[in-house]
Amino acid sequence: MEIIQLGNPILRDKAEFVADVKDPRIQQLIDDLLITVKQANGVGIAAPQVGVSDRIFIVASRPNPRYPHAPEMEPTPMINPKILARSDESEKGWEGCLSIPGIRGSVPRDRAIEVEYSDRYGKLHKQELTDFVARIFQHELDHLDGIVFLDRLE
Ligand SMILES: O=C(O)C[C@@H](Cc1ccccc1)C(=O)SCC(=O)c1ccccc1
Numbered sequence: 001m002e003i004i005q006l007g008n009p010i011l012r013d014k015a016e017f018v019a020d021v022k023d024p025r026i027q028q029l030i031d032d033l034l035i036t037v038k039q040a041n042g043v044g045i046a047a048p049q050v051g052v053s054d055r056i057f058i059v060a061s062r063p064n065p066r067y068p069h070a071p072e073m074e075p076t077p078m079i080n081p082k083i084l085a086r087s088d089e090s091e092k093g094w095e096g097c098l099s100i101p102g103i104r105g106s107v108p109r110d111r112a113i114e115v116e117y118s119d120r121y122g123k124l125h126k127q128e129l130t131d132f133v134a135r136i137f138q139h140e141l142d143h144l145d146g147i148v149f150l151d152r153l154e
């Protein structure tokens with residue numbers, strides 16, 4: 001799928017709550033996002049970045065030049081994600097965005113967050129995320145609310 005670039009107003013849309021995770025259209029979208037994030041060599045991707053206004057994103061942390069200690073994880077679809085609690089400490093870190101190629105910036109994010117989301121089978125997950133994985137989650141959640149990392153540069 002084609003990745004929407006900054007400047008396209010769709011990227012600023014607020015994504016809608018997913019009513020039925022078992023809907024075949026949602027399952028197809030999840031498969032498309034998994035392929036797209038892999039092809040783009042990203043560590044995350046959100047549905048609005050492919051022009052779909054659903055509250056779904058993929059978190060796919062892996063070690064990379066900027067975060068060599070990042071955990072290698074199975075790309076994880078997260079549906080109707082939300083942050084339940086935040087650590088009081090925040091940390092600045094480098095971010096990029098597949099919709100804003102060639103630009104990197106230092107963005108403050110909460111170092112630890114308690115999150116809730118449904119997986120693609122409809123199972124509810126509640127867990128604590130820290131460091132780079134927490135950063136990706138916050139970056140992708142922003143996309144669901146039409147926010148990009150440039151909006152958060154200090
Ligand atoms: O635009 C996106 O949502 C994907 C974005 C996710 C992200 C990267 C870095 C910090 C938080 C969230 C990317 O994957 S950008 C390209 C990339 O692979 C990368 C960029 C910087 C550091 C690590 C990876």
Ligand SMILES: [Zn+2]
Nearest residue numbers: 096097098099
């Ligand atoms: Zn992005």
